Amino acid sequence: MAAKESKLNEVVLQGNEACAKGALYAGCRFFAGYPITPSTEIIEMMSGEMQKAGGAFIQMEDEIGSACAIIGARWGGSKAMTATSGPGYTLMQEAIGFAAVTETPIVIVNVQRGGPSTGQPTLSSQQDVYQARYGSHGDYEIIVLAPSSVQEMYDFTVRAFELAEQYRTPVILLADEVVGHMREKIVIKDGSKNIKSVKQQYVVSPQADFFKGEFTTVEGQLHDEQGRRIGHIANKSGEFIYNINKKITDNIDGIADITTYCMEDADVAIVAYGSVARPALNAVKHARGVKDDRIAPKFKIVKDLMTRGIQKTIKTDYSHLKVGLVKINSVWPIPEDLLRQATERVDTVIVPEMNVGKYCREVERVLKDKKVIPMSKCGGDIHTPIEILDKILEVTGIEEEVDINE
Amino acid sequence: MATITIDKACCKGCNICLTVCPKKIFVKSRQRNNYGTAMPAAENQDECIVCRMCERMCPDGAIDVEK
Amino acid sequence: MNKLYEKYIKKESLPNLFCPGCGNGIIQIAAMDAMEKLNCKDDVACVSGIGCSSWIPCYYKLDVIHSMHGRALAFAEGLKLARPDKKILVFTGDGDCMAIGGNHLLHAAQRNIDLTVVMVNNYIYGMTGGQKSPTTPIGAKTKTSPFGCIDEPMNACKLVMSLGASYVARWTTAHPVQLAKAIAEGMDHKGFSFIEVLSQCPVQAGKNVWGEKEPAKIMAKYKEVTYLYKLGSNDPTGAMAEKNAEGKIPIGLFKNDENAQEYLERVEAKLAESGIAR
Numbered sequence: 001m002a003a004k005e006s007k008l009n010e011v012v013l014q015g016n017e018a019c020a021k022g023a024l025y026a027g028c029r030f031f032a033g034y035p036i037t038p039s040t041e042i043i044e045m046m047s048g049e050m051q052k053a054g055g056a057f058i059q060m061e062d063e064i065g066s067a068c069a070i071i072g073a074r075w076g077g078s079k080a081m082t083a084t085s086g087p088g089y090t091l092m093q094e095a096i097g098f099a100a101v102t103e104t105p106i107v108i109v110n111v112q113r114g115g116p117s118t119g120q121p122t123l124s125s126q127q128d129v130y131q132a133r134y135g136s137h138g139d140y141e142i143i144v145l146a147p148s149s150v151q152e153m154y155d156f157t158v159r160a161f162e163l164a165e166q167y168r169t170p171v172i173l174l175a176d177e178v179v180g181h182m183r184e185k186i187v188i189k190d191g192s193k194n195i196k197s198v199k200q201q202y203v204v205s206p207q208a209d210f211f212k213g214e215f216t217t218v219e220g221q222l223h224d225e226q227g228r229r230i231g232h233i234a235n236k237s238g239e240f241i242y243n244i245n246k247k248i249t250d251n252i253d254g255i256a257d258i259t260t261y262c263m264e265d266a267d268v269a270i271v272a273y274g275s276v277a278r279p280a281l282n283a284v285k286h287a288r289g290v291k292d293d294r295i296a297p298k299f300k301i302v303k304d305l306m307t308r309g310i311q312k313t314i315k316t317d318y319s320h321l322k323v324g325l326v327k328i329n330s331v332w333p334i335p336e337d338l339l340r341q342a343t344e345r346v347d348t349v350i351v352p353e354m355n356v357g358k359y360c361r362e363v364e365r366v367l368k369d370k371k372v373i374p375m376s377k378c379g380g381d382i383h384t385p386i387e388i389l390d391k392i393l394e395v396t397g398i399e400e401e402v403d404i405n406e
Numbered sequence: 407m408a409t410i411t412i413d414k415a416c417c418k419g420c421n422i423c424l425t426v427c428p429k430k431i432f433v434k435s436r437q438r439n440n441y442g443t444a445m446p447a448a449e450n451q452d453e454c455i456v457c458r459m460c461e462r463m464c465p466d467g468a469i470d471v472e473k
Numbered sequence: 474m475n476k477l478y479e480k481y482i483k484k485e486s487l488p489n490l491f492c493p494g495c496g497n498g499i500i501q502i503a504a505m506d507a508m509e510k511l512n513c514k515d516d517v518a519c520v521s522g523i524g525c526s527s528w529i530p531c532y533y534k535l536d537v538i539h540s541m542h543g544r545a546l547a548f549a550e551g552l553k554l555a556r557p558d559k560k561i562l563v564f565t566g567d568g569d570c571m572a573i574g575g576n577h578l579l580h581a582a583q584r585n586i587d588l589t590v591v592m593v594n595n596y597i598y599g600m601t602g603g604q605k606s607p608t609t610p611i612g613a614k615t616k617t618s619p620f621g622c623i624d625e626p627m628n629a630c631k632l633v634m635s636l637g638a639s640y641v642a643r644w645t646t647a648h649p650v651q652l653a654k655a656i657a658e659g660m661d662h663k664g665f666s667f668i669e670v671l672s673q674c675p676v677q678a679g680k681n682v683w684g685e686k687e688p689a690k691i692m693a694k695y696k697e698v699t700y701l702y703k704l705g706s707n708d709p710t711g712a713m714a715e716k717n718a719e720g721k722i723p724i725g726l727f728k729n730d731e732n733a734q735e736y737l738e739r740v741e742a743k744l745a746e747s748g749i750a751r
Contacts, residue, residue, distance in 0.1 A: 071548060
C-alpha cells in the first residue's frame with residue numbers, strides 16, 4: 001500500500017518535538033521512556049500525542065526498562081521507539097545488543113549531552129559517537145543517523161524507522177542538545193507513512209511477529225533460523241556472527257548518506273556530522289561569499305584579557321579559501337566509498353567535533369592518503385564558523401590578510 | 407487397568423516417580439535410559455488407580471498413563 | 474511421553490537442558506496443564522529472563538521471548554501494551570526477578586499490569602554453579618557465602634502484595650495440581666498475578682541449602698517446611714501469611730483481589746475521561 005496522501009505543512013518546532021512528530025508520522029505506535037535532560041521534550045510530547053494517535057505510552061522505571069519494553073512491543077507488532085541521552089543511553093546498551101542479535105527493528109534516540117557520567121546535562125557534545133557504534137558488548141553492526149537541523153530531526157526519524165524495518169536492526173538517531181533544543185521552521189507531513197516490514201531478505205533468523213501462529217522464539221543467545229540456541233556450537237555461532245554483521249556491511253550502499261556543499265572545486269574539505277555541520281556549512285558559505293543573513297560578521301573582535309576592553313578589530317578575508325563541506329548523515333556504518341568520492345580532489349580534510357576527536361580517526365582510516373586534521377572542542381560550546389575558518393587558515397598556511405581599522 | 411509407559415529418550419533417572427506413586431508401582435530397574443543412567447520400571451500396572459501424579463511429577467514428561 | 478507434550482512442546486528441542494530431578498520440568502507441565510484448562514494456547518505468549526527457570530518456556534510451541542537477565546518483566550510490559558488482548562506468561566527465577574530485576578518487579582506489581590508471573594524459587598543461583606541468591610536462607614554455605622549466608626532472605630510474595638499485585642500465591646513443586654490451578658487462575662485474573670513456586674535444585678541448592686541431593690527427598694522437605702495458609706474473612710488482605718510458630722513457610726493463595734483496577738483499564742478510563750477517542 002502506498003503512503004496515504006500527504007499534505008505539506010510548515011510549522012515552527014523544536015528539534016525534540018520534530019523527532020516525536022516524525023516518529024508518529026512513521027507509524028510509531030509504542031513509546032516507552034524515562035525523562036532525562038536534554039531529551040525530555042520527546043517523552044513529554046509522546047505521552048499525549050501517542051495516546052491520541054491510538055498507540056501506547058508508558059513511563060518506565062528506568063532506561064533499561066524502556067529499551068526492553070520497546071523490544072517487547074515491537075514483537076507484539078507495534079513500531080516502537082525510545083529517547084534518552086547521556087547516562088540513560090549507557091543503561092540501554094544491554095538492550096541494544098539484544099535487539100541487534102534478535103534482529104528487532106527499533107529506534108533509539110540519543111540526544112547527546114556532555115559526559116562522562118552525569119557530565120553536562122544542559123550542554124551539548126558529540127562524545128557518544130563511538131558508544132553509538134560500539135556501546136554494547138560483542139560484535140555487531142548498527143545503523144546510526146546524525147541530524148543537523150530540526151527538519152532533519154523529523155526526516156531522519158522517519159528514515160530511521162524505514163532502515164530499521166528494512167534491515168531488521170536497531171537504529172540510533174544520534175542527535176545532540178543543540179539540534180534537540182533548537183527551534184526552526186520545518187515542513188511536516190500529515191497522515192501516516194506506511195512503512196512495510198520488508199519480507200526479511202537480509203535477515204539471518206527470520207522470525208514472524210507474535211501471535212501469527214509461527215511459534216517465534218526471540219533468543220538472545222546465538223541462534224539458528226528457527227531461533228534455537230546454537231551458542232554452544234562454535235562453527236554455527238561463528239557463521240551467525242559474520243551474518244548479522246554482513247547484513248549491514250554488505251548493504252552500505254542502501255544505508256550510506258552524505259550531503260556535500262561546494263565540493264566541486266574545493267581545496268579543503270570539512271567533514272562534519274550532527275549539529276557541528278551547521279557552523280561548518282556557515283563557514284563554507286562565508287568563505288564562498290554566499291549571501292546569507294545568518295552568516296557571522298566578518299569582523300573578529302580581539303579582546304585584551306587584562307583590561308577586558310576592546311583593543312582592536314581585525315578584519316580577516318576568507319574569500320580566497322576554496323572550502324567545501326561533506327556532511328555525514330549516516331555516521332555508522334561509515335560511508336567509506338561516498339566519503340572517498342566526495343573528497344577525491346582535496347588534500348586536506350578538517351574534522352570539527354564536539355569531543356576529544358573520535359570520528360576523525362575513522363575519517364583518517366578511510367582517507368589514508370590525505371591530511372586529516374582533527375578539530376576538537378569540548379566543554380559544551382559548539383564551534384563557530386570563524387573558528388573553523390581560522391583553523392583552515394592555520395593548516396593551509398595561507399597568509400591571513402589583516403586589516404587593522406584602528 | 408492402565409498401561410504405563412516410560413519414555414527412555416526423555417527419562418533422566420531422577421527417581422521422583424518412585425516416591426510420588428501412592429501404589430508404589432515404579433521400582434528401580436537395571437534398564438538404562440538414553441543418558442545411560444538407570445531408569446525405573448513400572449511393575450504391577452494393574453494396581454494403578456490413574457491418579458496421574460507420576461505424569462505431573464515427572465520433570466521430563468517421560469511417563470504416560472493410558473487408561 | 475506426557476500427552477501434553479504433543480500439543481505444547483517442540484519435540485525437536487528435546488531433551489531439555491534441565492538437570493535430572495529439576496523442578497522446572499514439573500512447573501513446565503503445570504503451566505501446560507493450566508493453558509489446557511483455559512484452552513487459551515493461541516492467545517498466550519511467554520517471556521522469560523535468564524537462569525535455569527527462564528528456559529522453561531523455550532520448549533513451548535508458543536511465541537517466546539527469552540530475554541535478558543532480570544528484564545523479563547520490562548519486555549512483558551511492552552508486549553502486553555502492544556497486544557492488550559493477549560495473555561502474557563512470564564517465567565523468572567528468584568535471582569532474575571528479585572536481584573537484578575528487582576526494580577522492574579516493584580514497578581510491574583505497583584502498576585498492577587495484567588501479566589502472569591511464575592517465579593521459580595530454588596533458593597540459589599543454579600546456572601552459574603551455586604552462588605547465594607536473594608532467597609538463600611541465613612547460614613546456608615554457598616560458593617559466594619563460604620562462611621554461611623548472612624542476609625535475611627527476601628519474601629517475594631509479601632513484597633508484591635504490599636505494592637498492589639492483585640493475585641498472589643505460593644506453591645511448591647510437591648503440589649503440582651494446586652500449582653496448575655494457581656497458574657490457570659492467575660492467567661484468568663485481570664491484573665498482576667504473581668505465583669511463587671518453591672522448586673528443588675538437587676545439584677546446587679541440594680548440596681548447599683538442603684544438605685540432600687535426592688530430588689524426591691527435597692520435595693518431601695518442602696512438604697515438611699510449609700503449612701497451608703487459608704485466606705479467609707478474618708484476613709482478607711493476606712497480611713497474616715507469615716511464618717507460623719514452628720517457623721514453617723505459608724503456601725497457598727494469599728491474595729485474590731478481583732476489584733483492583735488493572736493498568737490498562739486505568740489508562741483507558743483516564744483517556745475516556747479526557748475525551749480522547751481511540
